Amino acid sequence: MATNSIRYIYDSNMGMELIFCENSTISYPTHNHVSVLTIGIVLDGSIVLTANHNAQVYEKDQTFIICPYMPHSILAHSSYTLLSLCIDKNIAAQYSADKIRHNIMALLRNVSNTERINPYRISRLSDCLNSFSAYTDWRSESRDPLINNLKKQLELYPEAQFSIEEMAQNALISKYHFIRSFKAEVGLTPHQFQLQNRIRKAQRLMHNAETITEVALTTGFCDQSHFIKQFKKQVGLPPLTYKLSSRTIKTEEMS
Numbered sequence: 001m002a003t004n005s006i007r008y009i010y011d012s013n014m015g016m017e018l019i020f021c022e023n024s025t026i027s028y029p030t031h032n033h034v035s036v037l038t039i040g041i042v043l044d045g046s047i048v049l050t051a052n053h054n055a056q057v058y059e060k061d062q063t064f065i066i067c068p069y070m071p072h073s074i075l076a077h078s079s080y081t082l083l084s085l086c087i088d089k090n091i092a093a094q095y096s097a098d099k100i101r102h103n104i105m106a107l108l109r110n111v112s113n114t115e116r117i118n119p120y121r122i123s124r125l126s127d128c129l130n131s132f133s134a135y136t137d138w139r140s141e142s143r144d145p146l147i148n149n150l151k152k153q154l155e156l157y158p159e160a161q162f163s164i165e166e167m168a169q170n171a172l173i174s175k176y177h178f179i180r181s182f183k184a185e186v187g188l189t190p191h192q193f194q195l196q197n198r199i200r201k202a203q204r205l206m207h208n209a210e211t212i213t214e215v216a217l218t219t220g221f222c223d224q225s226h227f228i229k230q231f232k233k234q235v236g237l238p239p240l241t242y243k244l245s246s247r248t249i250k251t252e253e254m255s
Contacts, residue, residue: 006237008246009107015088016100018107022081026236028074031196032187034155037087038066039128043116045080049073052187061121065128071187083117085125101126107249146171147185154190158197159220164190199234202227206243215239 005022023044030050046059051072058064066072068089085104104125108117150167153160168178183189188196198219209215216227231239 006245008242010246010248011103011107011250012248013250014103015091016103016107017086018104019084019086020082021084021236023079024082024236025076025079026074027076028236029233030071030073030188031192031234032069032071033066033086034197034200035068035089037068037089038084039087039125040064040066040082040084041121041124043081043083043121045078047080047082048075048077050075061124063124063128069186081116083121083125100129144181144185147182150182150190151186151193154194154197158194158201159218161220162190162194195230196234199231202231202239203235203242203246206239207246207248212239 006024006026007018007020007022009018009020011017041063042058042060044060046057048055048057049064049066049072050056051066051070056064085107087100091100101122104122108122146167150162153162164178165175168175171178173181179189182193186193198221202215202219205215205218209218212228213224216224219227221227221230228238231237231242235242237245
């Protein structure tokens with residue numbers, strides 16, 4: 001049986017992405033999802049999900065929810081099959097679970113092996129959506145205006161060159177204190193946060209780019225080999241494999 005089969009299906013109308021990891025053995029380092037609510041269900045095997053420094057084992061048919069900006073990592077002890085849905089936080093707040101479920105079903109129709117995704121599991125995912133409003137432990141805004149400004153800049157323009165030294169000087173604090181403060185607020189250092197957002201931008205550009213070199217340069221990487229290494233570390237697949245494993249669809253927009 002093949003391992004590490006991952007499919008990415010992006011709904012361009014609704015800004016929702018479905019990620020189907022089948023028989024995967026990939027572990028993911030600590031990262032966060034910018035402005036994205038993620039719900040997931042383990043279909044086979046188990047994973048160790050560490051969120052906000054709390055590790056928990058999730059097994060077959062168990063669900064989890066990852067709020068926007070929540071630092072987390074995934075550790076694989078053995079192979080697992082995992083279905084994850086990434087939903088823009090504004091959409092999650094704006095639409096009811098029933099309306100979002102309609103688009104989830106449209107996304108699922110584009111995945112093979114849908115026999116694993118039965119009505120019970122869809123119901124479990126819907127329960128996660130219904131519970132989203134009860135979550136208040138995620139923060140989209142930093143309490144520090146300087147850190148909040150840098151965070152927004154790194155989200156919008158991750159390819160740009162930002163000087164931590166200048167930021168720290170403007171805040172009248174040391175470089176290392178500024179880095180510690182940023183990590184305390186965001187969960188990642190400025191460099192880690194910038195790097196993950198560069199890779200996220202690379203994922204968006206991959207579909208229309210003619211070469212990997214073009215994507216690497218556009219996202220601020222001077223060395224293609226470094227880009228490929230970081231892409232695989234963050235995504236779990238090399239860039240070309242990711243491109244072949246992902247597709248964009250347009251479901252009917254919800255009224």
